[in-house]
Amino acid sequence: MSMHVHVRLRHALAITDDGHLIEELRCKCGATWTHVHQVDGGRPER
Ligand SMILES: [Zn+2]
Secondary structure, three states: OOOOOOOOOOEEEEEEEEEEEEEEEOOOOOOOEEEEEEEEOOOOOO
């Protein structure tokens, strides 16, 4: 299997009721990532 460098394209954005920004990224190979950002003025937590 050859090396594949994922290309993360933004697929969707959503904001939850409690102020979190959900960012969904998708590569053309089918891999997906979900990033959660706190837009509430707080620092990112994980
Ligand atoms: Zn990929």
